Amino acid sequence: MNIPKLPLGRLVEKLEEWLTLYFGPVFDFIHSVIGGMVEGIEAVLTFLPALVVILLITALAYWIGKWRLALFALIGLLLIDNLGLWGPSMQSLALVLAASVLAVLIGVPIGILCAQSGKARNIVTPVLDFMQTMPAFVYLLPAVSFFSLGVVPGVIASIIFAIPPTIRLTNLGIRQVSSELVEAADAFGSTPNQKLFKLQLPIAMPTIMAGINQTIMLSLSMVVISSMIGAQGVGAYVYRAVSQAKTGAGFEAGLAIVVIAILLDRMTQNALKIKHK
Amino acid sequence: MKKRNRRKFMSITLPLLLLAAVMLAGCSSSSSGSGSQTVKLAYVAWDSEIASTYVVKEVLESKLNKTVELLQVDAGPMFAGVAGGSADAMVAAWLPSTHASYMEKYGKDLEDLGANLDGTKIGLTVPAYMKVDSIEDLNGSAVADSLDHKIIGIEPGAGIMSATEKALKDYKLDGYTLVESSSAAMAQELQKAYDANQPIVVTGWTPHWMFANMDLKYLSDPQGVYGGDEQIHTLARKGLNDDQPDVHQFLDQFQWTPDDMAQVMIAIQGGQSPEEAAKAWVESNPDKVMKWMAGIE
Numbered sequence: 001m002n003i004p005k006l007p008l009g010r011l012v013e014k015l016e017e018w019l020t021l022y023f024g025p026v027f028d029f030i031h032s033v034i035g036g037m038v039e040g041i042e043a044v045l046t047f048l049p050a051l052v053v054i055l056l057i058t059a060l061a062y063w064i065g066k067w068r069l070a071l072f073a074l075i076g077l078l079l080i081d082n083l084g085l086w087g088p089s090m091q092s093l094a095l096v097l098a099a100s101v102l103a104v105l106i107g108v109p110i111g112i113l114c115a116q117s118g119k120a121r122n123i124v125t126p127v128l129d130f131m132q133t134m135p136a137f138v139y140l141l142p143a144v145s146f147f148s149l150g151v152v153p154g155v156i157a158s159i160i161f162a163i164p165p166t167i168r169l170t171n172l173g174i175r176q177v178s179s180e181l182v183e184a185a186d187a188f189g190s191t192p193n194q195k196l197f198k199l200q201l202p203i204a205m206p207t208i209m210a211g212i213n214q215t216i217m218l219s220l221s222m223v224v225i226s227s228m229i230g231a232q233g234v235g236a237y238v239y240r241a242v243s244q245a246k247t248g249a250g251f252e253a254g255l256a257i258v259v260i261a262i263l264l265d266r267m268t269q270n271a272l273k274i275k276h277k
Numbered sequence: 278m279k280k281r282n283r284r285k286f287m288s289i290t291l292p293l294l295l296l297a298a299v300m301l302a303g304c305s306s307s308s309s310g311s312g313s314q315t316v317k318l319a320y321v322a323w324d325s326e327i328a329s330t331y332v333v334k335e336v337l338e339s340k341l342n343k344t345v346e347l348l349q350v351d352a353g354p355m356f357a358g359v360a361g362g363s364a365d366a367m368v369a370a371w372l373p374s375t376h377a378s379y380m381e382k383y384g385k386d387l388e389d390l391g392a393n394l395d396g397t398k399i400g401l402t403v404p405a406y407m408k409v410d411s412i413e414d415l416n417g418s419a420v421a422d423s424l425d426h427k428i429i430g431i432e433p434g435a436g437i438m439s440a441t442e443k444a445l446k447d448y449k450l451d452g453y454t455l456v457e458s459s460s461a462a463m464a465q466e467l468q469k470a471y472d473a474n475q476p477i478v479v480t481g482w483t484p485h486w487m488f489a490n491m492d493l494k495y496l497s498d499p500q501g502v503y504g505g506d507e508q509i510h511t512l513a514r515k516g517l518n519d520d521q522p523d524v525h526q527f528l529d530q531f532q533w534t535p536d537d538m539a540q541v542m543i544a545i546q547g548g549q550s551p552e553e554a555a556k557a558w559v560e561s562n563p564d565k566v567m568k569w570m571a572g573i574e
Contacts, residue, residue, distance in 0.1 A: 140351070140353065141353050141354065144354045144361065145357055148363025149354060149358035149361075150348070150363060227350070228350055229358075230348045230354065230363075232348065232349065236322075236349045240322040242461050243322040243323060244486070245461050245464045245468065
């Protein structure tokens with residue numbers, strides 16, 4: 001075998017330069033939309049005093065879950081505030097919420113498309129495999145050159161890493177709706193839209209919610225890596241502690257992430273059950 | 278039927294309205310109405326860089342009345358960010374060798390404002406209790422066995438790593454492998470060995486907090502492999518001079534010594550916040566700060 005090494009790396013760098021050169025306006029537009037969104041969520045979360053926000057989230061937890069979740073919310077959030085990590089935690093929460101909302105807005109339609117067309121699914125599946133397994137460190141630098149340092153490349157990186165479960169499980173949920181029901185709907189002459197909104201989506205909802213829940217959890221796991229490209233917040237505290245071998249400080253900041261993760265997880269899991277009450 | 282439709286309509290439009298409101302709030306909050314300009318500094322979370330970056334921030338805020346935004350990032354993104362203009366400057370570039378690979382890629386888009394700190398040092402570092410003094414002493418098989426034939430390194434690609442590879446060749450230390458890890462893991466490994474009084478050799482550099490925490494020594498380097506001492510440089514984005522000439526001039530004139538930096542680093546190690554330590558240093562060194570400010574309108 002005498003094939004010379006393929007210039008893959010060179011091609012990728014050329015592509016990166018070319019995109020930076022010609023797609024600047026597109027990236028700028030995406031940048032201002034996402035940046036505005038994150039800053040808005042952050043403004044809402046940090047405008048009120050920490051205690052008020054804690055009580056609001058506790059009330060929400062009580063409404064969604066039970067008193068047990070509310071108690072956990074109260075104690076966990078007070079602990080974050082006590083550790084002096086309230087501001088950075090809210091920054092990270094804003095990042096995660098923005099990434100999750102965008103992932104759902106983009107992911108659910110793609111999932112529906114995959115469920116309705118086998119061709120789309122065959123194209124999307126390998127792309128998803130790629131997105132989930134390409135180590136995030138690889139696209140950190142391109143993300144910075146496209147979207148500049150800050151919270152925006154962090155959101156983009158989180159979406160890339162976290163969107164696959166939403167797409168996969170939306171597709172799966174709709175495909176699992178039993179064929180008898182679909183046939184019945186067809187027999188009664190329902191339009192494709194009626195079939196989708198009145199039959200397939202409601203039945204697939206638990207599966208879709210499981211996908212969204214996974215997406216939220218995955219985007220949380222990106223906060224430390226996002227901090228390496230300028231998305232400050234509690235992830236930056238973890239990263240700093242690790243760079244300086246300060247296990248204690250790292251654990252404190254990590255604990256804040258755990259509290260937020262458990263809250264988001266239980267809330268999204270229980271959100272479905274409310275509807276059925 | 279009508280009522281249900283209205284509910285559906287509301288359930289779709291309400292979240293959208295909320296989202297729009299949130300975006301508007303974000304856009305309006307990002308346009309700063311105050312008169313002071315913002316300076317964005319990128320830095321890496323090493324003690325030396327935390328010390329210098331916070332001192333620069335303190336001076337920009339107290340003397341030039343700027344709003345300073347700090348971005349703690351990784352080394353690669355730091356260079357990419359300043360080169361791309363999303364950060365204004367950094368005071369954390371280790372040149373000529375440690376960050377050479379980043380300079381190769383981004384150097385043409387950066388303005389080098391020269392060294393802000395002279396007299397950094399890199400080399401092989403051991404705990405003071407070890408009976409070796411020179412790199413040549415590592416050659417005995419007894420020493421090599423006690424070290425498990427390992428030299429603990431940092432991130433692959435750092436200048437100190439290629440220098441160490443060269444040292445292994447030049448000193449004929451064939452039995453040794455240079456272990457690639459990370460700065461944090463290396464320091465952790467060193468601390469562990471130090472606490473247990475075990476022999477260990479690591480790639481070390483000053484300024485670094487490990488010298489404040491432990492009694493360490495550099496192995497002498499008779500062949501001068503680690504010859505060139507490094508400097509820490511200030512790099513700015515192209516065009517900073519046109520937008521904020523005062524900031525540009527201050528960064529150009531910012532320069533201090535390893536001793537100055539050590540004062541701030543030790544204060545932070547002792548439990549002060551970086552802001553407090555930087556403020557205290559700036560207040561107790563007015564003559565140095567005056568020099569940085571010379572000729573700025």
